[in-house]
Amino acid sequence: MPLKIVDDCTSCDACVPVCPNEAISPGDVIYIIDADKCTECVGTDSDPQCVSVCPVDSIIPDPERQEPREALQAKYERLHADGCD
Amino acid sequence: MNIVVVGGGWAGCAAAMQAAKQGGNVTLLERTDMLLGTGLVGGIFRNNGRFTAAEEAISLGGGEMFAAMDANAVHRDIAFPGHAHASLYDVTAMEPVVRKMLRNAGVEIHFTTRIIDVEMEGQRVNAVVTGKGSGAVRYAGDAFIDTTGTAGVPNSCNKYGNGCSMCILRCHTFGIRVSVAARAGAKEMVGRKNDRYGAMSGACILMKHSLAPEIIQILERDGVAMVPLPESPDNAVEKLEGKCCQQYALPEYSRNLILLDTGHVKLMTTNFPIEQLREVTGFANARYEDPISGGIGNSIRYVGMTPRDNMLRADGIDNLFVAGEKAGLLVGHTEAVVTGVLAGYNAVQSAAGADLLVLPESLAIGDAIAHVRESMRTEEGLGSKFTFSGAGYFQRMRQRGLYTTDVEAIRNRVTAAGLTNVFSGRTRSLSPPVASVRRSSAASARVG
Numbered sequence: 001m002p003l004k005i006v007d008d009c010t011s012c013d014a015c016v017p018v019c020p021n022e023a024i025s026p027g028d029v030i031y032i033i034d035a036d037k038c039t040e041c042v043g044t045d046s047d048p049q050c051v052s053v054c055p056v057d058s059i060i061p062d063p064e065r066q067e068p069r070e071a072l073q074a075k076y077e078r079l080h081a082d083g084c085d
Numbered sequence: 086m087n088i089v090v091v092g093g094g095w096a097g098c099a100a101a102m103q104a105a106k107q108g109g110n111v112t113l114l115e116r117t118d119m120l121l122g123t124g125l126v127g128g129i130f131r132n133n134g135r136f137t138a139a140e141e142a143i144s145l146g147g148g149e150m151f152a153a154m155d156a157n158a159v160h161r162d163i164a165f166p167g168h169a170h171a172s173l174y175d176v177t178a179m180e181p182v183v184r185k186m187l188r189n190a191g192v193e194i195h196f197t198t199r200i201i202d203v204e205m206e207g208q209r210v211n212a213v214v215t216g217k218g219s220g221a222v223r224y225a226g227d228a229f230i231d232t233t234g235t236a237g238v239p240n241s242c243n244k245y246g247n248g249c250s251m252c253i254l255r256c257h258t259f260g261i262r263v264s265v266a267a268r269a270g271a272k273e274m275v276g277r278k279n280d281r282y283g284a285m286s287g288a289c290i291l292m293k294h295s296l297a298p299e300i301i302q303i304l305e306r307d308g309v310a311m312v313p314l315p316e317s318p319d320n321a322v323e324k325l326e327g328k329c330c331q332q333y334a335l336p337e338y339s340r341n342l343i344l345l346d347t348g349h350v351k352l353m354t355t356n357f358p359i360e361q362l363r364e365v366t367g368f369a370n371a372r373y374e375d376p377i378s379g380g381i382g383n384s385i386r387y388v389g390m391t392p393r394d395n396m397l398r399a400d401g402i403d404n405l406f407v408a409g410e411k412a413g414l415l416v417g418h419t420e421a422v423v424t425g426v427l428a429g430y431n432a433v434q435s436a437a438g439a440d441l442l443v444l445p446e447s448l449a450i451g452d453a454i455a456h457v458r459e460s461m462r463t464e465e466g467l468g469s470k471f472t473f474s475g476a477g478y479f480q481r482m483r484q485r486g487l488y489t490t491d492v493e494a495i496r497n498r499v500t501a502a503g504l505t506n507v508f509s510g511r512t513r514s515l516s517p518p519v520a521s522v523r524r525s526s527a528a529s530a531r532v533g
């Protein structure tokens with residue numbers, strides 16, 4: 001399930017650098033996660049990295065998007081298909 | 086009548102006091118742990134036309150906040166470039182005074198209570214809420230006042246400024262400003278000049294004891310100190326352009342460090358690199374108090390102002406009033422207080438189904454409220470800031486004969502308008518339900 005950022009976000013920018021998929025960016029008011037790029041860190045880490053750095057616990061699973069682990073893994077591979085790692 | 090005020094800066098405090106004086110059952114919600122908002126770091130009042138506006142408010146019967154500032158002033162009747170007869174309140178001591186006044190007036194204050202959404206019914210706000218899930222608290226009311234200011238949010242400080250400079254608003258501790266009016270559907274406006282959006286605050290606060298004793302001595306004696314800057318015209322130009330207030334766009338402010346004694350030391354510039362500052366005689370150990378990173382930048386303000394009428398009611402929302410920076414490009418504590426008083430008054434009137442008040446243009450306060458509303462419809466207006474104390478609006482006050490320091494004349498002007506003590510409120514004994522309503526109301530309940 002991709003993650004999303006909720007109202008408590010203080011736009012601190014902590015989550016941007018830890019995202020392996022460059023899925024997070026500043027929105028108009030708070031930060032936003034591009035669900036098409038979020039793999040919940042499947043592919044690189046055991047836990048979502050942004051969740052672990054967010055100082056105000058404002059990153060939660062997006063209840064509107066259900067994606068099984070395999071789909072997240074496939075998404076990760078698609079995103080990094082032409083990378084050199 | 087349940088009146089809910091969101092945002093406890095000067096505008097919200099004045100609005101809450103006024104609504105309570107009129108028998109409203111008032112709840113004031115503030116996201117941080119202190120009242121006064123940006124008033125925790127300013128301190129200048131009664132300078133130039135702000136004297137007139139304060140005296141008008143007193144004659145109108147809504148002078149409590151000015152009485153509190155006067156009683157807490159560390160300097161009175163001082164002058165600094167472009168400004169006459171200024172008073173400076175002690176920024177370190179002001180907040181507890183106002184907190185006590187409001188509690189004594191029966192205002193119920195909730196701190197660390199950040200409103201993030203509204204419940205609407207047609208064109209009316211039914212309640213404001215602190216969250217969406219379980220644990221969210223809802224505050225229902227008959228009328229609401231949005232005094233959430235226009236400072237931040239961090240995204241604006243990043244996009245339009247030099248990033249978060251860690252100012253008194255402490256967004257990363259308490260969560261960001263959320264506009265009640267915007268959540269209720271108001272189409273908000275952003276102050277902008279050319280391609281520059283918002284503006285930085287025009288002052289920083291230094292820790293007094295980080296300055297040389299000679300400077301402290303002058304400051305404590307005179308209230309003001311002017312310290313000439315070594316020649317470096319390049320950075321001076323940039324500083325002037327970034328200024329929030331045209332009132333400080335005078336050459337004196339780029340050639341000197343202008344300091345005011347407000348308990349701490351107010352440095353009249355948006356920001357100033359600490360390395361350069363420490364080269365100035367007497368500043369070798371200077372340290373910023375607010376914003377903590379005043380060497381880098383300052384908070385961005387004037388993003389998110391609400392279109393409203395001259396009764397300070399938000400356009401298109403029947404029971405929502407706005408005041409302070411929220412009500413337009415109105416800069417200053419005095420401006421926040423006088424608009425807060427009117428919003429507080431009209432909120433109670435509206436809840437009671439009584440007539441709403443527009444202050445006439447024969448009063449500086451009425452003229453400013455109307456003039457700012459008109460000006461904000463134009464590009465040029467959105468690039469200006471308005472204050473009783475300087476720049477374009479002070480000039481207008483003088484042209485229209487509205488500026489005076491003759492207290493008697495101000496009183497007569499208010500009498501001529503038939504508005505003497507209009508804000509003095511009903512006495513508490515005339516509104517018996519208040520005490521009992523308060524207990525049962527709390528107007529708050531758990532949702533979810």
Ligand SMILES: Cc1cc2nc3c(=O)[nH]c(=O)nc-3n(C[C@H](O)[C@H](O)[C@H](O)COP(=O)(O)OP(=O)(O)OC[C@H]3O[C@@H](n4cnc5c(N)ncnc54)[C@H](O)[C@@H]3O)c2cc1C
Binds near residue numbers: 199235287384409411
């Ligand atoms: C550094 C600095 C120095 C200044 N110096 C002076 C000066 O010397 N003299 C002068 O006259 N003016 C000065 N000003 C300008 C003046 O402080 C402001 O224009 C005025 O006080 C604004 O008052 P306000 O109540 O409209 O807004 P604010 O002071 O911004 O108050 C808004 C309040 O609402 C709260 N809030 C926001 N969103 C929410 C929410 N969703 N839920 C609950 N609470 C919320 C905030 O925490 C804050 O307390 C200065 C400003 C700054 C930044």
Ligand code: SF4
Binds near residue numbers: 015055058
């Ligand atoms: S780490 Fe949390 S608070 Fe910071 S920008 Fe990301 S979501 Fe927002």
Ligand code: SF4
Binds near residue numbers: 248250376
């Ligand atoms: S500078 Fe102040 S208003 Fe801006 S993000 Fe930092 S704490 Fe918030």
